[in-house]
Amino acid sequence: VAIRASILGASGYSGAELLRILSRHPHVKVDRLFAAKAAGTAVESLYPWFRDGRGNVFEEYTGETTLESDVVFIALPSGYAMHVVPALLERGAKVIDLGGDFRLQDTKSYLTYYKEEHAATDLLKNAVYGLPEWNKSAIADSKLIANPGCYPTSVILPLAPLLKAGLIKSEGIVINSLSGVSGAGRKADLGLSFSEVNESVKAYKVGNHQHVPEIASVLEDLSGSAVSFSFAPHLIPITRGIYTTISAMLEPGATEDDVLRAYHEHYVNAPFVNARKNHIPEIKHVLYTNNIEIGFSAYPGTGQLLIHSVIDNLVKGAAGQAVQNMNIMFGLNECEALN
Amino acid sequence: VAIRASILGASGYSGAELLRILSRHPHVKVDRLFAAKAAGTAVESLYPWFRDGRGNVFEEYTGETTLESDVVFIALPSGYAMHVVPALLERGAKVIDLGGDFRLQDTKSYLTYYKEEHAATDLLKNAVYGLPEWNKSAIADSKLIANPGCYPTSVILPLAPLLKAGLIKSEGIVINSLSGVSGAGRKADLGLSFSEVNESVKAYKVGNHQHVPEIASVLEDLSGSAVSFSFAPHLIPITRGIYTTISAMLEPGATEDDVLRAYHEHYVNAPFVNARKNHIPEIKHVLYTNNIEIGFSAYPGTGQLLIHSVIDNLVKGAAGQAVQNMNIMFGLNECEALN
Amino acid sequence: VAIRASILGASGYSGAELLRILSRHPHVKVDRLFAAKAAGTAVESLYPWFRDGRGNVFEEYTGETTLESDVVFIALPSGYAMHVVPALLERGAKVIDLGGDFRLQDTKSYLTYYKEEHAATDLLKNAVYGLPEWNKSAIADSKLIANPGCYPTSVILPLAPLLKAGLIKSEGIVINSLSGVSGAGRKADLGLSFSEVNESVKAYKVGNHQHVPEIASVLEDLSGSAVSFSFAPHLIPITRGIYTTISAMLEPGATEDDVLRAYHEHYVNAPFVNARKNHIPEIKHVLYTNNIEIGFSAYPGTGQLLIHSVIDNLVKGAAGQAVQNMNIMFGLNECEALN
C-alpha cells in the first residue's frame, strides 16, 4: 500500500522538487497539492511534465480542509507551518516542515530572527531536526520533522564531525556561502529579477541571517560545546546550488588525515555524503542529486583548514532531504527515489 | 552654455542609461531626476558611479512641478507621457518620449494595443517618429519626439531600404526577435525573476505585441506601400540586447549586391548603421554602443533573403537613440556622447 | 536478465546523459564506458554521482576491443561511427548512433555537409531513422539506429503531421531555432567559451547546417512530397534546450482546429509529444525530460501558422530518444527510465 503524501506550497520551487521526486517514488501516491495563489488551476498548466491522468488541480488549504494523507510536506515561507501543524498532527498525519518554524528550540531566538512570536511552542519539544546523518533514529520515531535549512545543511555536515572530534577550534570559524536564486523562493521581487541579479553578486543579511542561530544551536547540540563563527551568504546568478567555503583553525597536531578519518567514521553509513582530501568540489556535480560533496585541505602556512561543500539547495537543501526523512519515518530505505 | 536635461523615470533601465550617457555629454548639464518610487533617496544610492558632488536626490514629478529644463526625457511605461507632455511643451521644454504614446497616429490602434484611450490626440500631429536615419530634418524641427521602440528599431532599419527599393516582396515577411530581459523594464514581476527566466526561452505576445502596428505604419510611411508580416518576440536569458532574424522573399532578379547597394545608399551618412553581405552579427558586438549591425544573405534554393540585425535595446533601442535625437534637435553632431 | 549497454563517447554531454538515464533503467546493466581522452581515469572523477561500487574506469575503444554488450550507443562527433559500426554489428551488438553518419541515405549529401566520403555506404540501407513517433515498427526490427539530430527532432515532429495532412504549404517555410551551448559538444573551443557566449546571441551556419538535408529528406519521406524551407540556427547562452519557431502558410480553408486534430491523430499513442492550440511553450518545461511541447496559432491577417516547439537537446534531442529507441528495439515499454 502506498504512502499518501500531500504538499502545502506545491507551486513553489521546493514544492515543485518535492512533486518531481514523489512522482517517481515507488511507495508513494501523490495525494493533494495545495497552492493558495494557484488554487483552481490545473497542476499540468504549471508543470507540463506532470500528467497522471487524474486531472489534478491545485487547491487552497484552509482551516476546514480535511486531509487523509499519511504525510504532509509544508513547503511554505517560515511563519506559516506553526499555525497549521497542530491540526495536521491531530488528524494523524506525519508532518515534514521545510520552513524554519520548528528548527529553533529557543523561542526568543525565533522572535529575533523570524520577527514573529512563535505560535506553537508546545510542539517544539516533539520536533526533530531532520538531518538524517546525525539524527536518524530520532527521525524514525518522530511525527514532526524540522527539515534543515539549505545553508545549515551545507555548513553542519562538514563541520560537525570535526568539532565533535576536537580537530578544529570552535572559535574563529569563517563561513562564506554562495547561493542560487531559487533559494529565495518563487515570488515577484525586484531584487530577484533577472536584470538585477544577472552579471552581479551581492552579500546579504551578513550578521543577521535566520540560519545563524540554526547553525549555532545544532552544532552545539552535535558537538557538545558552543561555537563562534561569522556567516556571509552571497546571492549569485545561478538558479540552483550552494557553494560553502569554510575556514577553521586546526587544533595543534591535527592533520588532514585526521580530518578524513573523522569524516569516514561519521559518514560511513551516509549514502549521500562524500568527503575527499585535497579535493575541490563543484556545484554542477551535485545538481539534481541529494548528495553533498565535501573537499578540504590544510592551507599552507596559516594553520587553517579550508573546507568546501556543495549541495543542490532544492534537493539535499530542501525537498530531497525531506523525502530522505520521510523514507526513514516510514521504515523505507533512505535512498528510495533519491538515486 | 549647456543644455539642461531632465529625466522622468530615472530609476528604470532606460533612465539609468540616459543618465550614464548624458553624464558624459560635453554639452549637457543633468538637471533634475524624477522617479516616483525612489523619490527622496540619493541618486548615488542607486547609481554609486554617479557622483557629481551636488548631492542629487530623486524627486517625484507632479502636476505642480516647475521645470526649467531645455529638454525632458520621459522614460516611463506607455500611458504616462500623454498626460504630462502638454504641460511640458507649454513650459517650453522639448520632449523626447521613450514610451509608445506618440508613435501611433491611429488612435484606434493605440486603444487596441495599449488598452487605453489616447489622452492627447491633438499632439499626435506634432510628434515626429525619432528614427534619425530616416527623419533627420523633421526631428531637427520638432519639439516632441516619439522615440522608436526597441524591436521596431531592429526591424525597420534593415527592412525599410529594401522595401523602398522594391527588392523584397511586401508580403510573407517573417520576423523573429530575441530580447534581453531589461526590455521589459525594472519591476517586481514573477515572470521576470531570475529563476523563471534563466536557462529558458519563451515567445510571448505573438500576434498582439504593441510594436506590431508601429512597425507596420512606419514601414508603410517609409516605403509607400502596405506590408504584411508576422512578428514573434522571444524572451531570452540575457540582460541587454536584441537579435532580430527576418525572412523576406527577394523580388525576381534582385541580388545580394542590390541589397548591399540599397543599404549603402540609404545609410551612407548614418554613422551608427553598418550593413554587410554574408555576415552574421552578434549581440556582444553592439552592447553599450548606439550601433546597429546588419548582416544578410540570400538563402540557397528558396528565394528568401535572410537578414539579421543586432542592437543594444537600452542604447540604440532606447536611451542612445533618444540622445541622438536630442543632438539633432539642438543642432549638435548626432554622435555626441555616443561614441 | 539485464541488457548490457556500453557507450562510446561516455565523457561528452550526450554520453553523460546516457549514463544518467541508463543508470536508473531497471532492465539495463551499464557495461563499458569508452572515452578516448579520459581513458584510464575513474568514471567517478568526472561524474561524482556515479558510484556503482565496481570502480568503473573509462576505456579507450580500439580495433582490438572485444565487446560483449547487447547494445552500444555511439555518442561521438559525426564521422566516427561509420568506421566502427561494421565490427560492432558483426559481434552481434545492436547499435544506436547519436551522430549523423547514418541519417542521410544520399552519400553525396553526406559529403557536402559532413565534408567526408562515407565509409560504410552498404550499411545505409539497414539503418533506420530513430524517430519513434513515426518509425516505431521499423525501429523494433532494426539493429542499426540513426538517432535523429537535435534540431531535426524539434522541427520534424511539429511539421510532419501538417505536411502529411496537407494543412500547410510545402514551400515558404521559415524555421528559426535557438540552441543551448551543450549542443555543440564538450570541447575546448574559443567560440564556446563562457565569456564569448554569455550575454550574446549569434546565428551560425545559416544555409549550410548539416541538419538541413536531414530535415528535408525525412520530411519528404514522411509527407510524400518535397519541402522547401530556410533554417536559421542560433546559439544562445543557456546550457541545455532548443526553442524552434516555425512559420508556414496555411492551405486555404485549413484551421487551427484542423491542425490540432492532425497532431492528436498522429500522436495519440506518443507519450512524449504534447501539442496545444494557442499555447506558447517554454524550454524550462521540458528540461531533463524526454518530452516535446508544441504550441501553435494562426497569425492574424497573414495566413501564416506559427508553431513553437521545445525539447531538451540532450534528452529528446539525443540520449533520451536513444534510450527510447533502445526500449523499442528490446521490446520494452518505450517510456522505461524516461519518466
Place this chain on the structure above:
Amino acid sequence: VAIRASILGASGYSGAELLRILSRHPHVKVDRLFAAKAAGTAVESLYPWFRDGRGNVFEEYTGETTLESDVVFIALPSGYAMHVVPALLERGAKVIDLGGDFRLQDTKSYLTYYKEEHAATDLLKNAVYGLPEWNKSAIADSKLIANPGCYPTSVILPLAPLLKAGLIKSEGIVINSLSGVSGAGRKADLGLSFSEVNESVKAYKVGNHQHVPEIASVLEDLSGSAVSFSFAPHLIPITRGIYTTISAMLEPGATEDDVLRAYHEHYVNAPFVNARKNHIPEIKHVLYTNNIEIGFSAYPGTGQLLIHSVIDNLVKGAAGQAVQNMNIMFGLNECEALN
C-alpha cells in the same frame, strides 16, 4: 600633441578594454595593435565598434618590430613581458605590463608561482607596482609599471589602510574572492567553456594561486609588517567582476568608526575608491567603471571585521588601472578617459 599608445595582446579581454578606453582618451592616439594569432586581420572584424577610418590591422610583434610609441601596454599572459620589455625600454617607450612579470621582487617566489626562471631580473628594481592610491609619485617617475593583479587590487585596497593603522590583526585573515570568467583570459579551454562554467561554481588554486605572494609582499611593503592569510579564489558564471569578502580580527578597542576614518584618511584624494560603513556593495555597481566599492561591518559577537569589495576585473583590475597609471606617468589628470 597626442600620446602614441600601442598594445601587445590587443585581441584579449584586457586588450579590448584598453582599446575601448584609449579610443575615447582625448590625449591619446592609438598607434599599433599587436595580436599574434589575429595578425593580418582587420581590427574591425574583431571589434566592429572600432572604426577609425585608418583600416587598422592586427600585427605580429617580433624581435624586429620597430616601434615609435610613447607608451606600450603589454596585455599578455605572464612570462611574455620579461622577454620584450628590455628592448621596449631601450627604444624609449614607457611600459605598463598588465601581467605578473614585474610584480614580485623575489625571483624565487616568481619561479615557484609562475613556474619559470625570471629572464629580466635586473629590471625588477626599476619596476614600480602600479597601485596609484599608494604609489602615485613613484609611478609618475617610472618608466616600467607592474600593473597589479585583479584579485590583489580587490584585496590590497581594503586591507592596507587597516593594517597600516593597526586596526586589525595581521594574522588569521581569511580572503574569499569570486571572479568572472574573463579573468582567465581569452582562450580555448574546456574548463572555461560555457557548458562547464554555467550554473556552477568552483574554487581553484586554493593555497597556490600566483596572486598570493603579490598580496603578501605588497601588504607587507605598505603596512610595514608581515601578514598571514588564506586566499580562496572561486570561478563563478559571470563574465566580468570580482567580489571579495574578507574576515579579519579587529584589534582590541578598534571600532567601525576607526575603520571608516582610516579609509577616509588614506583615500581622501583617491577618486576611484569609495568605502562605506554597514554597506554591502554589488558587482553591477562598478561594471565598466574604474571604481572600487568597499563596504564593511563588525560581525556581531565574534570580534571579526567583515569587508566586501567589488571591482570590474577588466577595468580597475586591469585596463582601467593601466590607463590610470599612464595618466599619472604623463602628468595628466588620473581620471582622464576613466569617468
